[in-house]
Amino acid sequence: MSSSAPPPSGLRERVVVAARAVRPAGRAVPEPAPITAVEAFSRAADALNGLLSALADDQWETVALRGLDAYGLVAHLTGVEDDVRAALEGDPGVADIDHVAATRSQPARTPEGTRVAWRTAVDATLTHLAATDDLDQVVAVHRIRLPLRSLLVARAFELWAHENDIRAAIGMPRRDPDPSTLTLMTTLATRLLPFGVARLGNGQAPVDLHLVLTGDGGGTWDLPLGDRGAPAPALRDVPEVTIVAEAVDFCRLVANRLRPADLPTHLGGSVVHVPHILAGAAALALD
Amino acid sequence: MHMLLDARAAGGMGARSDRGRCSGPARGSTLSDMRSPDQLLAARLAAGDERALTEAFDALASAVHTAAVRVLGQTATAQDVVQDVFVELWRRPQRYDPALGSLRTYLIVSARHRAYDVLRSELRRMGREARHHRLTPGHHQDSPDEKVADALTASTVREALRTLPAEQRQVVEMAYFGGLSYREVARTVGISEGTAKSRIRLALGKLEILLDRQMLESS
Numbered sequence: 001m002s003s004s005a006p007p008p009s010g011l012r013e014r015v016v017v018a019a020r021a022v023r024p025a026g027r028a029v030p031e032p033a034p035i036t037a038v039e040a041f042s043r044a045a046d047a048l049n050g051l052l053s054a055l056a057d058d059q060w061e062t063v064a065l066r067g068l069d070a071y072g073l074v075a076h077l078t079g080v081e082d083d084v085r086a087a088l089e090g091d092p093g094v095a096d097i098d099h100v101a102a103t104r105s106q107p108a109r110t111p112e113g114t115r116v117a118w119r120t121a122v123d124a125t126l127t128h129l130a131a132t133d134d135l136d137q138v139v140a141v142h143r144i145r146l147p148l149r150s151l152l153v154a155r156a157f158e159l160w161a162h163e164n165d166i167r168a169a170i171g172m173p174r175r176d177p178d179p180s181t182l183t184l185m186t187t188l189a190t191r192l193l194p195f196g197v198a199r200l201g202n203g204q205a206p207v208d209l210h211l212v213l214t215g216d217g218g219g220t221w222d223l224p225l226g227d228r229g230a231p232a233p234a235l236r237d238v239p240e241v242t243i244v245a246e247a248v249d250f251c252r253l254v255a256n257r258l259r260p261a262d263l264p265t266h267l268g269g270s271v272v273h274v275p276h277i278l279a280g281a282a283a284l285a286l287d
Numbered sequence: 288m289h290m291l292l293d294a295r296a297a298g299g300m301g302a303r304s305d306r307g308r309c310s311g312p313a314r315g316s317t318l319s320d321m322r323s324p325d326q327l328l329a330a331r332l333a334a335g336d337e338r339a340l341t342e343a344f345d346a347l348a349s350a351v352h353t354a355a356v357r358v359l360g361q362t363a364t365a366q367d368v369v370q371d372v373f374v375e376l377w378r379r380p381q382r383y384d385p386a387l388g389s390l391r392t393y394l395i396v397s398a399r400h401r402a403y404d405v406l407r408s409e410l411r412r413m414g415r416e417a418r419h420h421r422l423t424p425g426h427h428q429d430s431p432d433e434k435v436a437d438a439l440t441a442s443t444v445r446e447a448l449r450t451l452p453a454e455q456r457q458v459v460e461m462a463y464f465g466g467l468s469y470r471e472v473a474r475t476v477g478i479s480e481g482t483a484k485s486r487i488r489l490a491l492g493k494l495e496i497l498l499d500r501q502m503l504e505s506s
Contacts, residue, residue: 011352015370212334220331220335
């Protein structure tokens with residue numbers, strides 16, 4: 001008997017065909033339990049509420065982000081919540097206002113008062129959502145126009161990012177979203193990525209991205225990026241780049257909580273395009 | 288929320304990867320520094336990256352096939368074992384724990400286990416057929432391909448059986464080829480039923496070890 005027995009030709013193809021029959025490509029395993037965008041938003045709110053409930057008085061005064069302490073940050077979130085609810089109720093006045101300028105008010109400077117004001121606003125949003133069947137309706141708020149289900153996942157991003165801003169400020173470890181929520185977040189981020197890259201400027205050469213996000217919330221996506229207005233012959237030899245990153249790190253990137261240069265990645269293909277792609281991801285600013 | 292997007296973004300441009308293009312090995316950066324190649328491959332498999340499967344196949348199929356062939360011979364069954372091993376890796380990549388060893392070792396051990404499972408069922412099948420042939424005068428004739436495959440497998444099994452101690456070979460032959468129950472084996476040999484069971488288990492265990500050794504010696 002020989003010491004090595006190479007597999008016969010054709011076996012590789014057989015394996016690939018059989019593998020596809022038992023599990024489609026692109027989907028991560030184990031698959032987390034699917035949840036709605038409303039549930040993702042609700043979970044993110046609960047997590048932040050849990051943190052706020054446990055903060056000591058002096059921790060509320062620790063600067064967490066851009067000069068804002070927890071009071072300022074939570075008051076900002078309360079303002080966002082009020083504006084989102086106004087948008088849900090059809091108020092066009094919140095469609096194009098600046099989201100930071102519109103939410104600077106800090107009426108309460110007590111921990112419980114600030115937290116309760118925000119939680120009450122969140123609950124009002126959830127009450128409105130409970131009576132809404134159409135998660136595909138486009139909602140316009142703070143210069144954002146997204147279907148409601150996408151907006152809610154973006155809100156989950158926002159609450160998660162700010163929760164970790166406060167955690168970092170007071171020396172607590174980062175909290176990562178549960179796998180079900182994270183899956184919705186990576187799905188939204190990868191859908192938006194072509195637009196983030198496009199926002200960086202016209203004339204970006206077309207490139208095909210093979211994006212592999214590992215860990216909880218992961219998956220694999222093939223995304224056409226760059227200017228696709230070129231004549232067909234020019235698109236024939238579109239370069240391809242592979243980026244492998246942790247799903248949660250990619251979410252931190254698109255939430256502007258990780259710089260592109262600091263994203264741990266494994267790269268392949270036309271890596272010259274990577275900085276531009278990652279800059280496009282960061283430009284999404286889902287915080 | 289700082290993003291500036293509109294509803295066009297909601298439809299989604301990207302597609303979940305379902306293409307099997309196999310790129311070359313990705314060049315390392317910080318992530319690869321933190322992970323072994325096997326850890327990275329396992330993470331990519333779990334993420335549904337089909338290219339990780341083809342890369343694993345290209346790198347390890349030869350070793351996996353060799354392991355299967357050493358137990359089952361150059362048979363279609365050995366190829367089936369290879370297919371099963373890689374499909375199972377794709378279906379449940381989380382079963383591979385890089386902390387416990389290399390992917391190569393994991394797949395080779397998986398192939399051996401599957402091959403032994405095939406051998407065990409082959410032993411039972413051969414026993415059933417032997418009994419059937421004895422009882423049925425004009426039995427079905429196998430095709431030439433089936434005969435070759437069966438002969439290769441049977442020869443491997445018989446070769447291993449011959450190396451067993453006589454008392455162990457005797458009980459295995461009685462149970463698997465003679466179609467006797469544990470009780471009947473015990474009565475025929477003149478031992479207790481418990482002894483018959485444990486002797487058969489011991490014989491099967493030795494059979495595995497013998498086949499294992501065969502494999503190691505020829506590697």
